[in-house]
Amino acid sequence: MKMDKFNKTTSLRRVRQVQFLPCYQVTILTCLILIVFLFVFTLNHHSFPNTSTGRARSLLSSSSPEFNGGGQWEKLVRQSSTPRKVTGKTVLVTGAAGFVGSHCVLALKKRGDGVLGLDNFNSYYDPSLKRSRQAHLSKHGIFIVDADINDADLLKKLFEITPFTHILHLAAQAGVRYAIENPNSYIHSNIAGFVNLLEVAAKNTNPQPAIVWASSSSVYGLNTETPFSESDRTDRPASLYAATKKAGEEIAHTYNHIYGLSLTGLRFFTVYGPWGRPDMAYFFFTKAILDHGDITVFQAGDGDKEIARDFTYIDDVVHGCVGAIDTAEKSTGVPGGGQKHGPAQLRVYNLGNTSPVPVSRLVSILECLLGRSANKNTVRMPANGDVPYTHANVSLANQDFGYRPTTDLTTGLRKFVKWYVKYYSIQTKLVRY
């Protein structure tokens, strides 16, 4: 390539300059290159592992407890719980691979909060569904620690790594009827697990977090006056599940009184939606209708009264959980569990839909959406802990944090069914209903 005069001269000068750079300049240049290299290397190793890489993704969705405690594990804990926004909260969500937990984790992360999940991935229902939720969340940089809320040392370790501002405690043994089969599971999770979490929050954190936790509409038990309000009596639970949730509310009062923990109980009303729980009627009714199986619809009284539930769509419940977190006041206790500085916030709210629907209507909606009839049997409600109806008055949650449910059952079930057939790869034509 012919070089013109200008280029030739310039290039010769440049070559000369390079040949005769004084030693000190070469040294400085070398140091600068090294510093840049070190900086880039460090950045790569301290930035959140790119979850698109197999190893990072596998760590984020790691199922093996041995990751609890190692350097890489600690880094995942720290990165997942670091807020993206300066004003972001740092929330520990227990039951994060559960139905309500996984939806709340995603909502908090998306708005810029730091979120760390914790879940024991038990086999109360299909653990693969929990693992799928975990994989879905890991794409958003959310780490779920595989552990049980009864593991005090693990909880203390997490608080050593991250000073969580809030705990959203959703881990529990759910399900009204299962308590007949496995009562101890309710004691393990809903009583011992809750007390363990409160013990760590009260005595092993600095500062103490504010806690929002899942109570249940079932605490209204055999009440007959509707709609149910938070000030109604709750001393007639109809199931062990309800009794453990009621006990949770009393335990919350104790830890609030002694240790100054800020505590907010949320009484969920039959929550449903995509990524839901297979142990709930709307879910297994859908499966049965698609599989041409039988479903049993309970009837109250002498088998002649409709049973109804105030079915509440998951997105409305998530808004309620976030609202409760955003209006939670700080705890007033001191590290180590000494004398609290003053009274701490203690609240309880209904999160329902304010419009109960008979179970038979739920079945009709599913039949229309799925374009198939159900093989329905109607039986008198067994003595299994179920109650004839639930109906929420939500004026308190609306007043305190703007809770306002907006999803009717047909709309919500349409979204659920759409998710269901996709998740389970079912080839069926859904009806626009």
Ligand SMILES: O=C(O)[C@H]1O[C@H](OP(=O)(O)OP(=O)(O)OC[C@H]2O[C@@H](n3ccc(=O)[nH]c3=O)[C@H](O)[C@@H]2O)[C@H](O)[C@@H](O)[C@H]1O
């Ligand atoms: O509000 C709550 O706090 C609870 O809500 C949910 O309990 P439930 O309201 O009982 O929901 P779900 O099992 O879907 O039964 C729905 C209806 O179908 C009736 N039902 C049930 C089974 C059946 O075979 N036939 C039937 O008619 C049954 O009698 C009921 O009337 C959560 O599981 C629980 O963890 C808790 O969160």
